[in-house]
Amino acid sequence: MKLCRNLAAALWLLSLFGILxxxxxxxxxxxxTVWPVKLEVTANTGEILEREINVQNEGDETIAVRVYTMDxxxxxxxxxxxSEPGDESYSCARWITAGPADFELGASEDKKVLVSITVxxxxxxxxxxxxxxxxxxxxxxxxxxxxxxxxxxxSLVYVAMPGTDGEAIVASAEIVSLMxxxxxxKGPAQVGVVIRNTGNVHxxxxxxxxxxxxxxxxxxxxxxxxxxxLPGQERTVRGTLERTPLLGKVQADFxxxxxxxxxxxxxxxxxxxFAVVPVRLILAFVVPxxxxxxxxxxxxxxxxxxxxxxxxxxxxxxx
Amino acid sequence: MRPRIVLxxxxxxxxxxxxxxxxxxxxxxxxxxxxxxxxSVTVGPGVTLALEDASNVQWVSGGAPGSSLNGTLQARxxxxxxxxxxxxxxxxxxxxxxxxxxxxxxxxxxxTYTSTAGTPAPPTGDGVSNPKEFDxxxxxxxxxxxxxxxxxxxxxxxxLQIPKSQPPGTYTATHTYxxxxx
Numbered sequence: 001m002k003l004c005r006n007l008a009a010a011l012w013l014l015s016l017f018g019i020l021x022x023x024x025x026x027x028x029x030x031x032x033t034v035w036p037v038k039l040e041v042t043a044n045t046g047e048i049l050e051r052e053i054n055v056q057n058e059g060d061e062t063i064a065v066r067v068y069t070m071d072x073x074x075x076x077x078x079x080x081x082x083s084e085p086g087d088e089s090y091s092c093a094r095w096i097t098a099g100p101a102d103f104e105l106g107a108s109e110d111k112k113v114l115v116s117i118t119v120x121x122x123x124x125x126x127x128x129x130x131x132x133x134x135x136x137x138x139x140x141x142x143x144x145x146x147x148x149x150x151x152x153x154x155s156l157v158y159v160a161m162p163g164t165d166g167e168a169i170v171a172s173a174e175i176v177s178l179m180x181x182x183x184x185x186k187g188p189a190q191v192g193v194v195i196r197n198t199g200n201v202h203x204x205x206x207x208x209x210x211x212x213x214x215x216x217x218x219x220x221x222x223x224x225x226x227x228x229x230l231p232g233q234e235r236t237v238r239g240t241l242e243r244t245p246l247l248g249k250v251q252a253d254f255x256x257x258x259x260x261x262x263x264x265x266x267x268x269x270x271x272x273x274f275a276v277v278p279v280r281l282i283l284a285f286v287v288p289x290x291x292x293x294x295x296x297x298x299x300x301x302x303x304x305x306x307x308x309x310x311x312x313x314x315x316x317x318x319x
Numbered sequence: 320m321r322p323r324i325v326l327x328x329x330x331x332x333x334x335x336x337x338x339x340x341x342x343x344x345x346x347x348x349x350x351x352x353x354x355x356x357x358x359s360v361t362v363g364p365g366v367t368l369a370l371e372d373a374s375n376v377q378w379v380s381g382g383a384p385g386s387s388l389n390g391t392l393q394a395r396x397x398x399x400x401x402x403x404x405x406x407x408x409x410x411x412x413x414x415x416x417x418x419x420x421x422x423x424x425x426x427x428x429x430x431t432y433t434s435t436a437g438t439p440a441p442p443t444g445d446g447v448s449n450p451k452e453f454d455x456x457x458x459x460x461x462x463x464x465x466x467x468x469x470x471x472x473x474x475x476x477x478x479l480q481i482p483k484s485q486p487p488g489t490y491t492a493t494h495t496y497x498x499x500x501x
Binding site: 030031032033034035036037038054058059072077078079080081082131133135137144145146147148149150151152153154156225226227228 | 363494
């Protein structure tokens with residue numbers, strides 16, 4: 001009997017231990033993978049292009065998938081906006097059909113979505129773009145307060161259209177301005193550069209910055225975020241310079257790099273500067289020095305005055 | 320008799336040697352230059368997205384008027400290109416996509432989120448540190464400046480302040496998270 005009780009207790013403890021050691025499984029919807037997430041093509045008017053997008057469910061449950069096209073734009077801070085087809089200028093969302101548009105994917109199953117791009121007979125030269133969105137959703141069906149969450153991945157389509165009159169595709173960018181403080185007390189310092197796409201196709205632009213102190217010594221290098229800039233738009237690329245010299249002028253050299261229409265690497269640079277003024281440090285030295293100097297000057301003045309007017313001082317103490 | 324045996328044995332040995340030479344002797348002549356074989360594979364840009372712990376933003380028992388509901392879901396991302404994550408309220412109250420029970424709505428000012436690096440953390444980028452309202456008309460940032468990563472999570476913490484005068488009901492909305500390559 002005692003043996004049975006001990007055995008039961010041991011089994012109970014073991015099961016409790018096993019339960020506590022069970023890995024915590026996060027409750028998840030499907031895991032959606034899409035590739036490629038960029039389709040960059042060159043087309044002529046009236047042409048029909050076909051491409052494929054792969055969609056895979058890496059989760060362990062069957063999911064419902066929906067595929068549809070939208071316009072997109074990117075603001076200066078890199079925030080994407082998706083809108084109805086035809087809302088944006090240079091949209092090609094209405095040229096695109098993607099099918100199948102609705103389907104189910106089992107666990108670990110993948111499917112190819114055929115993307116057909118039909119270029120109209122007349123179209124403005126330049127780059128046209130759209131987003132193909134692959135979405136998986138789970139409805140919320142709980143009482144109380146319930147938020148259904150849905151995840152989607154955007155595959156961005158860029159269709160470059162050479163002009164019918166021979167107008168070329170132009171890939172170029174310029175540095176518009178540098179974002180530098182006038183002065184800082186010490187690091188970190190927020191710096192940045194505004195870049196404008198002056199071409200007619202989207203550009204991927206890389207940016208680097210190098211910093212020199214007042215002696216011309218290089219003390220800092222920075223690789224900033226690589227960004228995609230749509231034609232005619234500007235993007236602001238920011239970074240943080242962690243360390244600055246103790247004091248003096250700082251020269252900042254920004255260099256952008258991109259691939260032009262001839263597949264050549266192009267670098268362009270801009271230079272600016274700011275000052276490092278350690279205010280508190282200066283005050284910590286200057287104020288005591290100033291007080292000491294003032295004290296010495298006052299004392300010297302009084303001594304000089306005493307020497308000039310010795311009687312004046314003794315008459316006060318005399319008869 | 321003996322000479323025949325010797326002859327046969329000699330012939331046998333010579334034949335064996337000839338056969339062995341076929342295997343052991345180096346090949347004569349110049350070998351043809353091997354055609355180079357260059358395996359190649361094209362790796363396209365790809366992204367994976369999973370929304371974990373979505374049940375944390377389904378408050379089955381609701382909340383008392385004047386109370387606060389919180390929940391955190393995890394957006395799990397892997398990508399071989401730069402990426403950004405945004406969210407938009409895509410269904411709910413007509414035109415605003417706020418939480419609704421079809422008759423009433425909870426104002427968007429009451430429903431906010433913040434986002435931080437989860438585990439594993441994205442290698443680069445920024446979340447949203449100050450509470451931000453869910454927007455029914457535009458994407459709002461959840462994570463910006465993400466770079467290539469084999470696996471990372473972004474924790475999105477929801478906060479819902481239920482007004483004291485909120486009529487009882489079942490309130491729902493849909494939030495759509497979008498990963499876009501940069």
